[in-house]
Amino acid sequence: MKIGYLYDLQAYPPKGGNHIHVFELIRGFVDSGHNVAVLGDPTMPDVQNFDGEGDASVSAFVAFCDVIYARVDSRSLESWRHLRKAMEEADSSVPVVWEINSPADENLAFSWLGGRQAGQSESWFRWVRRWFHAARQAPGIRREERFRKKLAQRVDAAVCVSSSMGRYAGNKLGIGQVVVAPNGGPLVSEEEIIRRRKNRENDKFTVFYSGSAIYPWQGLDLLAAAIELAKTEAPDIRFVLAVNQRSDNLPQGDNVVIKEKIPRDEVLNEICRADVCIALHPDWYWTPHGVHGSPTKLWEYMACMTPVVTSNRGQMAELVQHEKNGLLTSDEPADILAQIMKLRDDSGLAMAVGRAGWELVQEKLNWPNVARETLDTFHRSIQRRTGAR
Structure with a gap:
């Protein structure tokens, strides 16, 4: 299988949880004998990197794919042009699967949690400042969620990191096929x-x-x-x-x-x-x-x-x-x-x-299992797409 993984990061060597997630999944895909392509990440080993510098690069990436897998977190999909173009250009036989890590309103964490200290009371003035900081972002978050729901009409399945995100994918975004696969840990003997x-x-x-x-x-x-x-x-x-x-x-x-x-x-x-x-x-x-x-x-x-x-x-x-x-x-x-x-x-x-x-x-909660569950989702999505032709 040829897997096109879109994540809009430079993820190697891993520095945080998002990098680890990307790296471990790619390693799991490759170890299972699949070919992986990425867009705009020259750091990642064992993959084919398309530079993403122009439309031709995105088109070549799409032509490579048997399935397109896209990381969805708190960053804006509306402004992620490569994802939109890839989904628009993908042939009807190519499924699109989203890896859903968070909704758009995760961006409010800095508004409501930033600067707070446990056990310390907060003045009304600081609370109001938080409220205004959050309120300024609310219209953009609502717009982003509407865009996600519209774009999700082309999504075949979602692999979600938690049951909460599983409900978000199914109930909020309207994605019909939802798999919950928590993040994993390494297999340490x-x-x-x-x-x-x-x-x-x-x-x-x-x-x-x-x-x-x-x-x-x-x-x-x-x-x-x-x-x-x-x-x-x-x-x-x-x-x-x-x-x-x-x-x-x-x-x-x-x-x-x-x-x-x-x-x-x-x-x-x-x-x-x-x-x-x-x-x-x-x-x-x-x-x-x-x-x-x-x-x-x-x-x-x-x-x-x-x-x-x-x-x-x-x-x-x-x-x-x-x-x-x-x-x-x-x-x-x-x-x-x-x-x-x-x-x-x-x-x-x-x-x-x-x-x-x-x-x-x-x-259960290890990266090879997460990769296997994700690959199973790809296979089922490909079967549904090719069987429907």
Whole structure:
């Protein structure tokens, strides 16, 4: 099969969750014996890249394809000319499948979450400023959603990262064939985990966080409040934060270690060496879709057999069973710290939770499975298209 993957990024080497998603799917497609073409990404190995500099390049990309696969996230499809042209030029026998990661209103996260700090009250003046910031974007978001719904009439199927996005694809966009395939983690063997753990340099009970210090939906402010509480309630706990950039809101103190811009392989080392990994996601109260993402880092944590503490909402609450394969927490700093301390104080629970999380990734939530489910969707879409001719 010849797969044309549109994602409008330069995704290699992977730097974030969106890059990892693209890279791992392409690797899964190629490992399964398929040919992959991309548009405007000379960084990606093992693919045929069309430069996307002109209409002829887009036309050549379309001519290559047996199926067109397009990443849909919070960025505007209305302004993504390559996607529109590719969908217009595709032969009727060529299915179009969307990979749906978020609705357009994800862009309001900066309006409603940016600059807020957990446990700190907000003045009416700042709330009104947020309201106006969001209100200015609302007309463009409504226009974008109308455009998505119109464009989706040509879409054969959607592969969605969460059940929330599955409902969005079917009910909001009107796509008839919807598959929910959460993001995955890497397949890490027990032998590799043991090897990576041998290089641990600090014996203190360690909590690890990986993510952005800027994007407010990564919940770093929630963790920072728990870290502050831990200074008096659990001073023996050490927090290691791996971030791509520094910000004024990064927690500080003797119990905090900041690691900036470390390679992905070193991130996996840190996950394996940690006693607990943490992924917190604040409520998306302004959107009917709620917390709709599939946190890549959560599955990477679990893939390394390290027990996780994560937010009791969205996909985390759907896939994580409390005290079975992870621990769920509210946004309260005392609750976050209490879940961490529970794992600190019960090594048997920590070991059982870590192994159950690893088994979940090994059996289901891994990138090869995501690639297989996506490929199955392509095959079914091609059969429907060619059978209808």
